[in-house]
Amino acid sequence: MQEKDIYRNILQQKGLKVTEVRMNALKILDDAEIPMTVEEVFNGLRSMLSTVNLSTVYRTMEAFLKKGLIEKTTLLDDNKFRYEYKRVEHKHHLVCIGCNRMVAIEDCPIDDNYAKAMCSRQGFELTGHRLEIYGLCPDCK
Ligand SMILES: [Zn+2]
Ligand SMILES: [Zn+2]
Secondary structure, eight states: OOHHHHHHHHHHHTTOOOOHHHHHHHHHHHHOSSOBOHHHHHHHHHTTOTTOOHHHHHHHHHHHHHTTSEEEEEETTEEEEEEEEOOSSOOEEEEETTTOOEEEESOOOOOHHHHHHHHHHTTOOOOOOOOEEEEOOTTTO
């Protein structure tokens, strides 16, 4: 299966219209090591599709968000919304409070049984979790 077909299938499964912008935006988000701003996705798209405009990218991100393909996240000291592709295997990040640099960490320190227990205690159903670790990177410390 070609890479493009993977994203085409994802869009179709979610009932979204398949467009070049949407397929490529999904790929950019999927390839990203760290959550991206709309502007960053737009810049990535522009190198492939010169006719794309920013408002299309905003609408695309809203559509992805509604369908649960991506997650919206914000960072400390950064007013910009960032978007992260929802993978089966999720990532956690170290975040520098000096320059907002993010580094992906390989492991998930959240124990599933613990998360489930915390949820059931409050009558919640577990759907996922988020974790960021803050610190100062080598350049900022
Ligand atoms: Zn830093
Ligand atoms: Zn985790």
